[in-house]
Amino acid sequence: MNLLRALLLLPLLVLSAAAQTPPTGERVVNVYNWTDYIDPEAIQRFQRETGIRVRYDVFDSLETLEGKLSAGRSGYDVIVPTSEPSFARLARAGALLPLDRTRIPNWGNQDPALLAQVAGSDPGNRHGAIYLWGTIGMGIRADRIRALAPDAPLDSLDLILRPENARRIARCGIAIMDSGIDVIPSVLRWLGKDPNSADAADQQAAERALLAIRPHVRAIISSAAITDALAQGEYCAVLTYSGDVVQAQTRAREAGREAGLTYVQPRAGAQLWFDMLAIPADAPNPDAAHAFIDFMLRPEVMAGVTNQVRYPNAVPASRQHIRPEVAADPNVYPPAEAIARSFIVSAPGPAAERARGRVWSRFKAGR
Template structure:
């Protein structure tokens, strides 16, 4: 009996030690931005457990990383400005492509789009990308502003339209890095302009519609509110709008949601898979990136969150209704009209931050 008890104790000690030694991957990503099956599948294939935390703004991500020793192995910053800033600050580990055998499956043209933020594509792989535009309730917009255009930021930025649409709710995502470039482009200025007169023009235009804006809030909050029919116009990310439209259809309450891809040219936004310089387990992080870049895995992510990926071989595995939606995968003509933002000097970033604070405060 004693021998049996001793054997059981030994087995418990060994199994407990093995459990304690099981690897843990710490991921910090946007909310509503993963296929849950992909996470469980990664653990099943590798034995590496995943601790998955979420954020709803780049400011939150940057604040967590700026504090040092965040404990994360994988983060998903937007190429500009966050990835670029982190690279300049030495906060990211260069990727070892020998540990990412699926690296070559990325679209070279899209990788070229993010080289301005990440020269040589040394620090980030493309996770998902999308555009910035307007979520709309077409029925409510037509009822309140029948003469307003449904293909332009004029719908939001012209005070005469915003005044009428305020009755059904207007929201703007709380993201200066996405909103201000779009407003500058709409105003006929360079999205990267640092000229004081251009920034004043954008700020003046935003302040003119501020009395009619019900909420300036996180994109994830807008997603749920649009799906529930709380806003009839919202400036936010394309994938969030498409997710909201799907949720509204599933709810069966008769809420129709559309997406306006601005004819003036939409901002392309790239979210990148990156590894912090102090990542606890960089080998596991490389394994996760290699896993996500597989066509079958990335197709599942796109099907779940309605954002396009950068793996052309995944397209045949993407659901036809998602693959053929030009709001998910814009046409070549639309992409040609689109823009990506460039890096700004710290002084220019501070000026934009002050302009954004004045817009939020309404003065």
């Protein structure tokens, strides 16, 4: 983390919200969000306008988030799970509080078409508002790849998932984000299978594909770590979230490092995901949570978040406040044809979830 970002985030990175007890009468909202996924000014402005203090913790994987919530009494008021599988699973389990839209006047600012997409995970959109969205694809440095494998495809997961290609570019560094929840559906899609398949044979095929490239993968790390490493030029090919790559591009330019880093949505189609603003069922401060969600849905606030983290939001009126170079970047707001090729996953059943967990553990261990 560079010094500027560290200084910006210092007021936000506090001790665990669950471990702190507010002074009597103090209004507090405890937020649990992804790493590097907020506009610091939004936090400061919310506190100034409402008098509600924000305690802000971060996580770097859906597995971490679900582990914290599954234990119960997390102490958080607002969490940001991805629509599938985590948000859908938490909603079905009764772990989320239905939102009171009378306390969220800005609810109507959201794009109805995007809300309809999320309704498959949350019928009636009862438990969450859309925070940000994006795709899963590749961050690549084409010049380094071409130097090692001139004929390797740059627009397909063949680049990483075909062992013959992975072997050739291993010297310049391959990394995959440490999230089987997100990676395995993309592998299944690449194999020509249903990304939501629970079939044992399909799980085995995904495992074989991953184990075949494991000797050539330098790192399986959090998406936040991938972002920093990409910006520093440590890898030439990664599989991660779209915004991680766009953030890395910005950091590399600010540091005066080499250009050439680009984000690629696989031509077979990228996984489309939505991160949701939700309230745990046992949230200690639900009123403050509703106020925070309503504040975040303001067009100018969501624009600030998109400008900061380079992920698109679901508030169309925010576009007029987004910097032109960000709004025009197809890696931030993908063109319609790219969205048309994308796919959405659903939460696997318990047996399939355990099978995928075993696949991911073996992939990480390399056996």
